[in-house]
Amino acid sequence: QVQLVQSGAEMKKPGASVKVSCKPSGYTFTSYHIIWVRQAAGQGLEWMGWMSPTSGDTGYVQKFQGRVTMTSNTSISTAYMELSSLRSEDTAVYYCVRGFWLDFWGQGTLVTVSS
Amino acid sequence: DVVMTQSPLSLPVTLGQAASISCRSSQSLVHSDGYTDLHWVQQRPGQSPRRLVYQVSNRDSGVPDTFSGSGSGTDFTLKISRVEAEDVGVYYCMQGTHWPPTFGQGTKLEIK
Numbered sequence: 001q002v003q004l005v006q007s008g009a010e011m012k013k014p015g016a017s018v019k020v021s022c023k024p025s026g027y028t029f030t031s032y033h034i035i036w037v038r039q040a041a042g043q044g045l046e047w048m049g050w051m052s053p054t055s056g057d058t059g060y061v062q063k064f065q066g067r068v069t070m071t072s073n074t075s076i077s078t079a080y081m082e083l084s085s086l087r088s089e090d091t092a093v094y095y096c097v098r099g100f101w102l103d104f105w106g107q108g109t110l111v112t113v114s115s
Numbered sequence: 116d117v118v119m120t121q122s123p124l125s126l127p128v129t130l131g132q133a134a135s136i137s138c139r140s141s142q143s144l145v146h147s148d149g150y151t152d153l154h155w156v157q158q159r160p161g162q163s164p165r166r167l168v169y170q171v172s173n174r175d176s177g178v179p180d181t182f183s184g185s186g187s188g189t190d191f192t193l194k195i196s197r198v199e200a201e202d203v204g205v206y207y208c209m210q211g212t213h214w215p216p217t218f219g220q221g222t223k224l225e226i227k
Contacts, residue, residue, distance in 0.1 A: 037164075045156070045164065045207055045218045061215040095163060100211050102154060103175070105163045 002026035004096050004106035011112045017084040020109045022096030029077035030054045035097040036070060036081045039108075040089075050100065051079060086113045117142050117210055121219035127227045128198045136222045138191040138208035145188060145212070152211035155184055155193045156218075159204040167206075168193065200226060 007021040022034060036048040049060035051070035058070050064083070072079045079096060093108040118141040128134045144151045155168040166175050168184035171191060181196045195202055203226060208219040 044221045045158075045209070047216045047218070059214070100216075101152075101169050102156065102164075102166050102209065103169070105165065108163050 002098065002104045004098060004104055006094075006096060006106040006109045009110040009112070011114065012086050014087055014113055014115055016086050016113075017082060018086060018111050019080055019082040020094050020096075020111070022079040022081070022106055023077060024079070024096075024098060024104075025077075027098075029072075030074060032099040034070070034072065034079040035100065035102060036068075037095045037097055037102075038092040039095070040092040043092075048081070048094075053079065083111075086111075088113050116215060117144075117213045117217050119208055119210055119217050119219035121206075121208060121222050124220060124222055126222055126224045128195075128224060129227045130200065131197050134195040134198050134202075134224060136193045136206055136208075136224075138186075138193070138219050140189045140191075140210055142213060143188050144191075144210050151187065152216075153184075153186070153191050154209050154211070156207045156209060157202075157204055158207070158221075159201075162204075164207070195224075198224070198226070 004024045010018050012018050030053045033050045035050050038046050051058045053072040067084050069082045091113045093110050095108050096106040098104040120139045122137045144153050151171050153171050156164045157167050158164040167178050172184045183194050205221040205223050207221050
């Protein structure tokens with residue numbers, strides 16, 4: 001069955017960077033884009049961008065342009081989302097999701113930004 | 116950006132009764148090639164979101180047939196014919212027709 005397993009919770013200071021990993025299984029990694037969505041506590045869902053494991057192409061929502069980098073390592077079938085210049089407002093659960101139609105979701109990674 | 120407006124934002128429902136969630140978009144969600152990129156996602160308390168319905172009306176595998184999606188253009192609806200306890204959670208519509216994809220604010224379904 002399809003699963004996306006993400007790395008564990010992170011605690012960072014303002015101004016630092018965080019890198020979250022996402023390891024899908026149950027399908028061919030290069031067959032689907034990886035989408036990243038975040039959710040602040042008690043809030044709704046927010047698209048961040050997408051990454052093609054095949055080509056390395058990316059598309060970022062303007063709000064995150066310049067601060068987010070989405071990459072992958074096809075040899076270990078793992079996707080990554082790095083967010084830099086962290087601020088308290090970035091405290092959220094970050095989800096990796098399979099494909100533009102969002103058919104399978106990871107378990108989420110809580111990133112806490114606090115001094 | 117396309118604004119997705121859901122109503123109601125809170126939906127108290129008696130077990131066994133029907134429920135309906137509306138989702139309206141600020142622009143038509145019909146692609147130039149004819150399909151409509153509108154999906155529904157359920158988030159149960161403490162869980163990751165899970166897709167329920169894709170392209171307006173296609174139920175995902177394992178989703179009970181008490182759930183149905185409908186609509187076109189800018190107006191969409193998710194209906195639950197008989198609410199069960201496991202349906203408690205927040206429901207989001209999402210459009211992927213226009214960049215960037217956007218979600219509705221969410222509708223919280225609870226049992227009366």
